[in-house]
Structures are given as C-alpha cells and as structure tokens.
Amino acid sequence: MKQLLAMISVSTLVVFTSAHATSWQALPDKAPAPANNPTTAAKVELGKTLYFDPRISSTGTVSCNSCHNVMEGGDDSRPNSMGVNGQTGGRGAPTVWNAAFYSTQFWDGRANTLEDQAKGPMTNPIEMGMKNHDLVMQRVRSMDGYKTMFKTAFGDSKMTIDQAAMAIAAYERTLITPDSAYDRYVKGDKKALTSQQVKGMNLFAELGCTSCHSGPAFNGQAGVKLGTPVLMKFPTFTDNSYVKKYDLASDKGRENVTGKADDNNLFRTPTLRNIAVTAPYFHNGKVVTLDEAVKVMAKTQLNIDLNASQAKNLVAFLESLTGPFPQQTMPRLPVTSGKSVVVE
C-alpha cells in the first residue's frame, strides 16, 4: 500500500480506507447541490430538455444524451464516443448516472463541477462541434418554448450559457440510483444480496479495492471538496501483459491537463455504481467484459492475480451496484414554428 501511495501525485487528494476498517455506505437519496445552484423542478425540466436536444450540436445530431444515454447505463456502449460527423476521440464516455457524487468531472478531472462539464462538449470540435457558446445560445434563443422555460427557471430573460449549464447540472443531479441491491443490503435487508455477492463484497475489501473505490459511490470522493480531483495512477503496476494488450499507458491522463510529468497516467477514480451496465471498460474502452476488467484492475493496481472464482465473485458483487433507474418522461423539444433551427 505504501508503494501505491508513493506513486500518487502530490497534487492529488487520496482517500484511503483500510480493508479491515471498511464502512459500507448506501447512496444518499438526494445528490448534493452547490449553494449557487439549488435544484428546482423548473431547472430540472429545462435541463432535461437541453440534455436531450441534438440541435445544439453543429449537425443537429448529437445531444448530451447521445454519449451519456440515460436510457442505457448513462454511457454509449462504445469504446470511444462519437461526436458530429462521425468523429471519435480517444476516451469513452463516463456514465452520467451518479456523476453528481464526483468531486471533479471528466476522466482527468479537468472540470470542477457538473456546471463546468456541461459546457465543454458543446464546443468541442469532435463532440457537439459548435463554434462557440454564443451560437449555442443563439439556437436556443430562437425557440419560444425555451424562452418560457428559462424565465420560469431563472426569473429573468437573459438565457445565458451559464444558465443552460446550471439547468443541465440540476437535471444531472436527479440522475442517481440509491436503491440498488447493495444499498438495500447495507440498510439491513440481508436477503438483498446472494451469498456469492456477499463473498465478492468481502473480497472487494480484503484485496484492497476499497483503497480507491470507497464511499457510497465507490469513487473515494465522498466528503471531498468540490473541485478537488481524486486521481490514481493507472496503470500503477506495469510489469504485466495487460498494459500492452489493452494499450493502458499511452493516454497521459492528468498530464494532458497540467503539463506535469508527475501527472502521467493519473485518472479520476471512477464510480463503480452501474459498472455492470457500462461496458466496455476503462478510459479507452479497450476491455470488453467486466470479468476481464476486474482481473486487469487487480493486476495493474494491486499486483494481484485473481483466480477465476475470485473474479466471478467480484463481478457478482459489482452487479449488485446496478440501478434501479427511475422512470423518466421524455421532454418535448421546443421549436421555432415553421423555421429550421439547424443551419450548418
């Protein structure tokens, strides 16, 4: 464990939980919201509408939901995401479900808040591809339905990009899954998990997975101040065949953000909530199955070779972290009567 800690960048906060002292925590029923953006029904409704609106991408084909599909596991089932005009980047889309429980956003923690994150993809040329946020809001402002929704949500007629981001973030804070089998087990329903899942749960702590994947969201970020990246070197142990096989070391991770060599291969510890429904795995999506993913993790992060039975038990436990997903109504996207909104 000392070795692990030594490899972590000094700029990084590490939440360390000993296997023996593991305290299992259920997910809160409500996600925390920052003081300057309390969650309201009007903001959530506006945010959901914007989240599903592909017309705020250059081609009119990519919405937030395209890559972070809430009807799936909050991701897109792809190794890397696909933006406008079929372009792809090098990383997979992290799930939006329970993203509210992160202390920073993106694989490299480059955005402090959900509000900050929401604006990024809109103007990323290989994601939603809009030239700038003014053009995004120009499209939004052209639709009367949005005017009313912004007014209701924010009490003024400004319709700014920051308001749009606040609304999207407010919606995302409703995308949580606090009633999984694991949660019910932790709250006292001892029948909620199978005996195999309980075995996996104990193993998860014994092996030291909880060193990073701790707390209610299994991301080590509970109680961490918003804006503080909780990062880990991945891969930590490189003397194994996985690193080459799955190309695990070529993405510089946090180093791309800070420019510091010390930050090479540092990535945000991802939540394990809904991990069974968000294949393929890791920042580059190169690992297709969860069974393989836990073996890769054990080897590259803990230098442990799992046997088949251990891997199966861990997977069974991780499956207990799935859903249930709240039923949602579809938003109705506003229009400009009789006029094209998407003009490339």
Add this chain to the structure above:
Amino acid sequence: MKQLLAMISVSTLVVFTSAHATSWQALPDKAPAPANNPTTAAKVELGKTLYFDPRISSTGTVSCNSCHNVMEGGDDSRPNSMGVNGQTGGRGAPTVWNAAFYSTQFWDGRANTLEDQAKGPMTNPIEMGMKNHDLVMQRVRSMDGYKTMFKTAFGDSKMTIDQAAMAIAAYERTLITPDSAYDRYVKGDKKALTSQQVKGMNLFAELGCTSCHSGPAFNGQAGVKLGTPVLMKFPTFTDNSYVKKYDLASDKGRENVTGKADDNNLFRTPTLRNIAVTAPYFHNGKVVTLDEAVKVMAKTQLNIDLNASQAKNLVAFLESLTGPFPQQTMPRLPVTSGKSVVVE
C-alpha cells in the same frame, strides 16, 4: 385541374377532392392496424425500446429516433438525415408522427407498410449501417431483457427481424396527434381556430391544396388500400424560379424505384399534420421556412403566385395542425451484464 391529373403517372392512385366539396375531417383517435399485427401494449413497449436503441446500428450511435425524433416533430430538423459515421443521403426524414395514416412509406412509397419500412434503415449503409438483419438480431438476442420482452409480445422465443419490425410498427401506430386545434374546430369548438386560421383553411380549399392534401391526415390517403402509393409529380409546373433555386427536379423520386421514366419526380403526398414543427421542407429539405414552402407549393403544383397575406393565412392554418403530442415515458434499454454490445 385537368392538366394536373394528366401529368400523374397511370400507375398511381389519385384521390381527388374538389375545393367546393371539401369535407374537413378530424384525425381518428386510434390508428388502423393490419389484421396480422394488432396493436398490443407488450408490442408497443418492445417497439418503443427497439425504436430508441442505437445499439442496433453499426456504430451504436443511430437509432430510429435519431432521424425520426419523437421528442421533436418526429423528424431531425435537418435538410437531409445523417446516419452512421456522419454520412448523409439526399432526402430529409419524413415525420414518424401519424405515419400510421399513410398507404405506403418513404418519400417514394417503396415500402408498403410500417413493418416493411422499419427494416430498411437498419441495413442501409448510410443510415444505421448494419451488414444484415441477422447481425441486428444477434445484438438484440444477446440481451436478456429483450428475450423477455419478445416472449411477452409474441408468445415465443424466436426473436426474428419480422417480429422486431412488427413491434416497431405497433409503437409507431401510437404516435398520432388527433387533438390539434384543427381537430377541435372540426369537432365543433369554433373557438379553437383564430379568424386568420379559418381564412387560411378556406383559402386552402379554394386554391385546390385539398386536391392532394385531403382527408384527416391531409395526405389524400384515407381509405386507400395499404400498399397503394399515392404519388404526385413534384414539381408539376416547372416554368418558375423555384425549381432551380431549390433544386426541386433532380431527385427522380418514384423513378428510382420503378425505373420508369413516367415516374420521374413522383413523390408520395406527405401529411401536413405537424408541418409547422418539421422544417426544413420537401424531400430535399432545401426550403427553410413554411412561409416559403407554401409559396413554392402554390407555384409548382397549382401555378398560383400567392401574395404575402395569402401565404400568412395558409401558414396560420397549417399551424393549427400541430400536436398536441402525447407524453411518453423513456424506455429502459436492456443490457448484457458486464459485456459490450457494440463491437464494430
């Protein structure tokens, strides 16, 4: 009028309504379903799930809903639709709302039924891009959730592409908008339309728009036997500036299907239901506003130059054909636990 009729291909059925005898009809509260595919709740639920599932496209990014977005006007706000890898074709996506009231499907009527239509885009290389329907169903079969849904909907475990198409068609038959301002007006609520809309409605009949756009769906296809294309030459009158300006004559329309020169430029008469929320206009989406679209129609189909006031009144009437759209819940897309579904 004689001139119009003379230009119509003999292979085409034409429903002709004199302006003076126009009978205004409300949309039925239920769409007709073929005897071999009665609409059931289980089929509709399965169909909705498949309709929203992007994983049955090669890239995992394009679902039926991508181009026929039911959260919008049932289309995609684009001049031409965009399929996998950013590819585009030459035509715009017709709205799925009220598609159940067509006697054939596609702009050129090349599919007889909604069931036939549903299968086309899946294997079209520039739409959903799957190599064949077996591969589509291989992905669907890999997900346990779908197994249950097919079993419930069809009572067997076959999971065929035809069953998938039947389910999608069943869902689409629920996508109707029978309670527009126009419908309420026709049913007796004389306050449902503004005086301008009533002016536009009368003008619509007087000018002869009802020659083609007749019946409850304004597509001349009420009572027409399923599988019978109702087509019209567009443009009929070519001696005007619109044909060149909007490139109206280069798409051969029905001729592409039959190979017959007589079928050149023949297109299915589209519904006018929700036309105000489905800009841009016509098969090629070259006309950006509804105001311009009615002028183009009057000139190219009736050889009439509308003045500004006439166009405005017609647009006001057409706006009365919008929605309301039933609220829908989002489907939850099945998964294969811990395994990638999309493998290109």
